[in-house]
Amino acid sequence: MAPANQKIKTWDETFNDESFRQGFAERILLNYMMTTRWYAAKTQKVKTIKIEQQMPFEMEGDETVYFITIEANFEAGFTEYYFIMVGLVDEDVEVDKKAVIYNLSANGVKGQVIDSLYYEPFRKALYNQILSQKPLSDDNNKLLFDRGRALRSSPPYENSRVLGFDQSNTSIEYNGQYFFKVYRRLFSDANPDLELTKFLSEEGHFNNSPRYGGSVSWVKNDFQTISLGIMQEKIENIGEAWNHTVDMIKGYFERIEATDAPIDDIQDVPSFAFVSPEELKSDFRLLIADDVLTKVEKMAQRVAEMHIALFSNRVETQFNPIPFNGDYTVWLKNRIIYQLNARFILVDENIEKLTGLAQEYAQLFVNHRADITNRFLAFEENRLNSCRIRIHGDLHLGQILMTEDDDFYIIDYEGEPESTIRDRKVKQTPLKDVAGMLRSFHYAVYAVIFDKNNKFQLSQEALFEAGEKYYRAIAAVFLNKYVTTAMSENLDIGYESEIKYLLKYHLLEKAVYEIGYELKSRPDWVIIPLTGIKQIFED
Structure with missing residues (x-):
């Protein structure tokens, strides 16, 4: 419980506090990233790390998930950017162990800070946002949600699961028919995977590639478009x-x-x-x-x-x-x-x-x-x-x-x-x-x-x-x-x-x-x- 003279903050207020965010990035996020398969720089020593950009994603029930990009500067003299969606759930909510970033208890706010991709209500909200194609924006940034031809019929959400072969990206299966691939490491341009998949599917009419279902992109200052993820049709197959x-x-x-x-x-x-x-x-x-x-x-x-x-x-x-x-x-x-x-x-x-x-x-x-x-x-x-x-x-x-x-x-x-x-x-x-x-x-x-x-x-x-x-x-x-x-x-x-x-x-x-x-x-x-x-x- 917070002291009587200290105001109890909400999750939003806590996350938007600059000192909290910096400590969160330096002491907590980096440790979490080291446990994942998608963090590519485990052998490199980090000089500085910070949350570069953030965008709130409002869900039903007054839940907020933050889309954040992480800037890691290394002593070797290079910089990498990573992407994660962070939310807070109650302590008694069951989530995959891999999802828990840490247990928060500060300023009256308690719960599990998680990678929200492992939280089904968020996955459902993300799917519906792609179908709606409604953008989210603040003063300098915009999140774009695009729906491709494979989702033009707007099939309603049924179920989803995070696939177990998490590597450089994280993949979610939707309705047993689609894959949403989240690009964990970001580049300062549209991802060629998204560009070529969309082109081959919707312009080149190449049938032997996954059909383009949609995407999420982050537009910074109206001139830089960064690919965050792509929805593709699932290909029934018997292996590579x-x-x-x-x-x-x-x-x-x-x-x-x-x-x-x-x-x-x-x-x-x-x-x-x-x-x-x-x-x-x-x-x-x-x-x-x-x-x-x-x-x-x-x-x-x-x-x-x-x-x-x-x-x-x-x-x-x-x-x-x-x-x-x-x-x-x-x-x-x-x-x-x-x-x-x-x-x-x-x-x-x-x-x-x-x-x-x-x-x-x-x-x-x-x-x-x-x-x-x-x-x-x-x-x-x-x-x-x-x-x-x-x-x-x-x-x-x-x-x-x-x-x-x-x-x-x-x-x-x-x-x-x-x-x-x-x-x-x-x-x-x-x-x-x-x-x-x-x-x-x-x-x-x-x-x-x-x-x-x-x-x-x-x-x-x-x-x-x-x-x-x-x-x-x-x-x-x-x-x-x-x-x-x-x-x-x-x-x-x-x-x-x-x-x-x-x-x-x-x-x-x-x-x-x-x-x-x-x-x-x-x-x-x-x-x-x-x-x-x-x-x-x-x-």
Whole structure:
């Protein structure tokens, strides 16, 4: 209870007290963020942290939830922004343990301060606000709630739940039919995931991506729009294409062992060939399996159709196709060389921790620093006649969902996590996405080979040879279907020599990018991108 001479404050008065907010940010919010999966800077020391902006969201029953952006300045010299919706509920209200930020008892105000996404009455209010499209505003800020075509029929709220795979974002399932993805880390611009999903759904008419249902955006001072979240139609699926591809590759090695197929006799498809399934020898098709080839072709078709849709708008500056030029070349080289130098340092610092082939290939990578660098510096826009468009930017088998009828849906258009928001929106060749898919197939082959749970009888050398033949065949089938689909709709990707040049360039770029991820998160797997670099470089 508050002392007799002290006024009992409401939750609103408490939260709007400047000293409370600052202490809340410094001592409580930061500790809470450290427990979440979406806070990306756990290894960085915070210099200052504060609530940068706030907007009240009024609910029924006089409840108020505050939309807040958090500014964290780090001693390393950079700043990040995060988003959370904060509310107060009674002590006896049952909420998920992950929701409780802390237990408040001050100035007569008592209760649980929570991340309101875990509070169903708030989730319902948020859903209805998107349907109503009513903005909220104060003197300098505005919250915009947009409803897309997937919600045009205004289906009433039935139920919702926070999904358990909370990572860089938090996802809510609504009515068993929609997902609302909350962007926890914010950027000073519209999120490319929102831009591309909305465009593909409502303008590009690309059917194999989640339909756009709506969004929430924060407009600051009428000139800066920040994406807070996106509503999308739920895609019924049987899992990511990655898991199914890994299973298909295991089946290939198992059939080789079961039939004692001589690996030397397996057809060797040239790198970067364009081959239809019918052009593969019958015994090779049996080892791979015809249904696998059909699925690879279907994935290639869907990727091409996505690019055709992104190529379709010739008017809007945000999406219209543009040629290669000197400015792009400068941007590309600077970005890649910066990343490449960081990877060389990272590998050099960790090389003694690696063993066997991983250490051998890591040493080759370091030894060939000048040659690899020159490969990237040799990029010349003058030899390119194709166009650049907005692309997915981080396409791989984990970004594709497979359905029961063996179709594929492309998801998650946020772009490479290491890139700035501006870099993610730079128009590039669609073949960079194709390179991402080829790298992912190559990755899957070696993920199967290096998985200690797979008890293959073949020697590692035999697995490598068989795996490379599988990869080149799958890549050739994928490329053939992609290119024929793209060209049938006049997608400007260049002729064969230009296609192969751009593919080689971006395959190497993708493999270099992967080194950083693996060394930081699962060093045992760094052998996979190092293997890819060795083979790309030797090709």
